Amino acid sequence: MSQIWSDRQRRTNQLVRRVAAHILAENPDGNQLLGLCRLTWITNAYEGDNPAYIHSTKIPALADAIGIDLKGLTLPAVASLVAQKFQDQELLPLILPHTGFTNFYKAYRNSARPWAIDNKNALLDIFRQAQSLNSDEEGEELAARIALLPSIPKANHPEQGMRPEFLLTPVCFALDPRLRFPIINGAGRIKALLRRVGVVDGTTVAKYRALVSLIGRGGIKDAADLDQLGLADQLDLLSDDQEQLRYQLPEQPQEGDELPSKEEEEVARLQQALSAVQRRLHNRMTNQLRRILDKWTLFEGRAADCRYDVLVRNYDGANNDLLIEVKSSTDASQVRMAIGQVFAYWHRLKGDTDDIHSAILFPSRPTDQIQNLLSWLEIGMLWLDDEHLYTHTDWLDGMATLITV
Secondary structure, eight states, rough: OOOOOHHHHHHHHHHHHHHHHTTTTOOOOOOOOOHHHHBBOOOOOOOOSOTIIIIIIIIIHHHHTOOOOTTTHHHHHHHHHHHHHHGGGGGGGHHHOOOBOOOGGGGEEEEEEHHHHHHHHHHHHHHHHTTTOOHHHHHHHHHHHHTOOEEEEEEEEEEEEEHHHHHHHHHHHHHHSSOOOOOOSOHHHHHHHHTTTOOSSSSHHHHHHHHTTTTTTTTOSSHHHHHHHHHHGGGGGSSHHHHHHHHEEOOOOOOSOOOTTTTHHHHHHHHOOOOOOHHHHHHHHHHHHHTTTSSSSSOOOBBBBBBOOOETTTSSSOOEEEEEESSSSOOOHHHHHHHHHHHHHHHHOOOSSSSOOOOESSSSSOOOHHHHHHHHHHTTEEEEEEEEESHHHHHHHTTOOOEOO
16 A cells, blocks of 8 residues: 555545535535535646646635635645635645545546536535544445435536446545545546455445445555555455555554564564663664655564564565565674564565565664675665665665665
C-alpha cells in the first residue's frame, strides 16, 4: 500500500469534513453537495508543484461547495478567502496541500450536476449521516440508502447509467470521522479486491460488508489503507499466513515507559533484553526509514518465526522485494545476529532460493571489516545520518538518498 496515497486520502477526509461542517449545517443546494463530491476528484495531472488538477478540479470544487466564484485565483488566495468566509483559519493548512484521490469518469462529470440537483434532499440526508457515523452498522445502512438512488446518466447517452456508489462512496469516506467507510467505485484495484473477496457482482451492501470486514487485518487500519489493498502485489495480505508475514509497517513508539519492539521475543533468546535506549533508537531508525521510503510499500513481519523489521515491496522495479533488518548498533554481535536473521527470515518468506535480496540498516557507517563481510555475503548495507539514507552497495543506489564510495 502506498503510504503517500493513503495519507493523501486522509488529508482529503480532513478537508471535506471541515468544509462540510460549515455548509451542511445550513441548507446547501445540489451544486454545493456536488462540490463536496468533487473535492475527492483528481485528474491524470495530480502531482508536482503546480499540477493541472488544482485549477481544473480542486478550486472549482471549492467554488461549488461554498457558492463563490473563485476563477483566476491562486490556491493560496482561495485558501485565504475560504478561511475568511467561514472565520475558520484551520481551513488554510487543509486546502493548501494536495488532496483528492479518485479520477471520476469524465463521461459522467457534467451529468453528475443535474443528477445531484434532482436528488438534493436524499444526498443531504446521506451526507449528514456520513459525517456523524458511529458504527459499521450505520455505515451499512448508509450503503443501502445509496443503492436505492437512481443511476447517474451518461452525457449524451442518458440510457447508460452509472451506479451512484461510484460518486457517493468516495465522499462518504471523506465525511466519515472514523475513516472506515470503504470506497466502492470502478477503479481496477477495487474491482480486483472485490473479485478476491467474492463480491465483485454483489450488491452495494454486500460489497460494503466484505470490505469493512478487512479493516484491522494485515495492517489495514482504516479505509484509506483498504483502498490500496486491491493492488496486485497486495492481495496476498488476505490469506491467513500472509497476514502475519506481511503486515503494513506502522509508526513505531518512541516515548513512554513501554517501548515494545516486535523483535523482542526473538532477541531475548539470543542476548539479554534490549535497553530502552536501544529500543528507542531502533524504532526511531525504523520511523525515519519509513519516511524516507514513503514511495514504496513497506511491511513488517508479525509471524512468531518471521519477525523481520522491514520488507520493501518491488524495491528495484523488477518485482523483487528487499528484506531490511534494523540494528541500533554496529557492534560485531549485532551484525552477526542480523546476518542470521536476514537469511532465516528470507528462507521463511521465499523458501529455497539463491536469489536473495537483503540489507542491514545501521545508525552510522560500519567499519571496513563489516563492510567487507556483508559484501562477501552479498548483503546490502545502509545507514542513516540526519534525514539521509546512505549506502555503499551499488544495487541499492536507487533507494538511498546518498551514495558513498
